[in-house]
Amino acid sequence: MPSGKLDRGEPLRVGAARELLEETGVTVDPAHLWLVHVVHHKQSADVERIGFFFEATHWSGEPVNREPEKCLSLQWFSVHELPEDIIEYPEKGLLAYLEGDGALTEHGWK
Template structure:
């Protein structure tokens, strides 16, 4: 019997700032970053020693300069994604309708602009991972997969 290797994954934390008109904030990635030119919500990698909530709050502050009370951050989706290169990631997605401050581009070297988009009709130039998250967010699903050869949890492959 062969020994199995313990599974390891990068954890992404994403925040959907959700306005009262139903639109969510997306950032146009720019520069020497993954998916430059495409749209994605504020977010990034979880850092060692922080909870997913702490990471989400840190990322949204770093990228768009808004503050969110931890009690206003709501878990809305978990996506198990596999990139075209085969890298597996877990994306923990939060939403909020309340924040302090006006969203602005705080990382001009990584972002060229902000776009408010209808999540049920995402722009065609979204990162595929983002489009999958928005689709599942709109359907109310809490769990999905994306980029795997077959779907394991009801998401798009």
């Protein structure tokens, strides 16, 4: 799944649209991004992050891997057959959204 970090002073939906374009070549107007889930992830004792998951309702372009130095490939998968090497916290966010499991997942916390 395309992801990234916000630039300083950048609104959330604008950053999501920018990252989508940078990583896949797909263009979406930030107004067509709907926040569908949030994951608060504890990666380690020193690293925590919050992931915001968006659904795009309108876009243009066909996705391509525009960051081959960071991403091995860009492929479509059934949610029932996700790759074994998927990063765990994005997987949890995707599945929680698809299963209607509320708006927030807390992952990695004890």
